[in-house]
Amino acid sequence: MKKYSLNILLVVFAIGLLFAAHFRIIDSYIQIVFMTIGINIMMSTSLNLVNGNMGEFTCGHAAFMCIGAYISSILSVFCFGSKFGDPLLPAASVLIVFPIIVLIGGAVAAVSSLLVSVPSFKTRDDYLAIISIAVNYMIISAIENMDFIGGSRGFQGMKDTVWAMIDIFDGPWMLFWVINFTIFTVWVIRRFISSTYGKGVNAICQDEVAAEIMSVNTNKIKIINFMVAAGLAGCAGGLYSHIIGYVNPQSFNILKSTEALVMVYLGGMGSLSGAVISAIIFTGLLEVLRSQAIIDGLLSPVTMMFPDWEPSAGVIKWVMIPLLLVIVMQFRPEGIMGNRELGDVFPKLKKFYRFK
């Protein structure tokens, strides 16, 4: 019971959410928010593998999301869309093929991460940050110049796949997939990082020289760790593109990478539960600050002094969130959870669940 308590809780929550979505108890806006939370959890936990657990600094994580998004979108259009001619596969197979498509997107993203990791892990520290930014720009520019997938106008047609799913059964399919992949991501990371093999990553973070001398193949582990992170980000990208039904290279620019970074630093470096919590808080905050009424309320003392000023929520949001980061760094530099997990912060939870 203790072993499965979290699993049961998650399943109940997921089924509850899906039922609520199916019977229109929550409208499509709330569904989108939940899906964004899922995507953001995938992004922040996977980035946390590199920036938190491994102690390196990569700031081009959106590049892998971009690769995953494009690869799975293209595959999805080939298989079920009509943009490139007749669909390759019968629409009935969509429920099996779709997760495979997303995973292929992730796999390609993982392989492409070698573009960053092989040159940068020969050296240390700042090089990874520089190379990852460079690769982020490279990938966006490359896609912008590929006219056959829309170039800078973006790429669409993935909705056909979603429609195919809805034809089989009219339900909140994307929500279903996002929940599954989010749980999959956290599950993979947790198992990887709690094995002795994965603890090599933490050893590298704490003392790379000692790790190398104590028989940890540091270069290999670093590359594998980076591949896992990139692959999971690629899966996130694949799902994202199918939720929106449209991808544009510019939606995976450095700002997206920064969002992922903010979530990791907000949650605490190297804390998996911290990354999950901060992804939820961050996405929630983004949505709350989207409301003009709340922004007006927050800024009412200022607008009373300067009545001519009409702040727009879309702009002010990007003042508020970085400000939040500054405040967190000032008063709690280790992030919400530090490098601890939920079970360490609230020992009472250990009664209900066996933490690793």
Next chain:
Amino acid sequence: MMAQSQVQTENAPVLEVNSLSQRFGGLTAVDNFNVKLMSGELTGLIGPNGAGKTTVFNLVSGFYQPTEGQILVDGKPTAGFKPHKVTSLGVARTFQNIRLWNDMTVFDNIRVAQHYWLGYGFFHSVIRSKRYKKREAKVAQEAQELLEVFDLQRFKEELPKNLPYGTQRKLEIARALSTHPKLLLLDEPAAGLNSHDVKDLIRLIRWIHEKFDVSIWMIEHHMDVVMELCSHIKVIDFGQTIAEGTPDEIRNHPAVITAYLGDDNI
């Protein structure tokens, strides 16, 4: 036939270093260094500060690639090997300044050091396959045994940074031993210990030497440690070997006295 080959392996040098030189730019840190360590030996490497002792260790453990010369571990050349590869051949080392993974538990410290024979990869760790469970159980058992013989059992779930200094030293040696070395390099194991801890350390090293069937090569500044433990001592200064022999020979060797105390006619 069988007996003969066994005799041969027993007599084979664990480490053989032939005319090893290391130059950093214009500085020759190690010059034409030779050593042959037989299995089961307890040897010392001493010399004044900056003599190149740690450089020798860094070369043997694979941190630096030597400018010249050859290193054979158990008869196999290690040229071009990364440190983790050299470690898996059977060379473990500790550091002058303790380098434990401070935010991992004592138990994890010892488990992660068994990476070289873990025998499973990422996918096994995610799906928790049979092989994963078998290997992980084996690693945990090894670590557990090591903790028990080192009397570190009660610190199992502690973080190394919270342990007393002497215990950290002990843990570092235990961690090095968990890589199943044939040769253990100890880089100043007594650094920072008080005289009481030093006595414990001498006892510990002698005990390890007997119990684990491992050759030990140590750098040390505490002469009493070296003189008491080592059967053979090598002295280097400015990268060159100036003397070698038994502790008694070294104690009275004129070149050693000059190197440590300076010349008479200043």
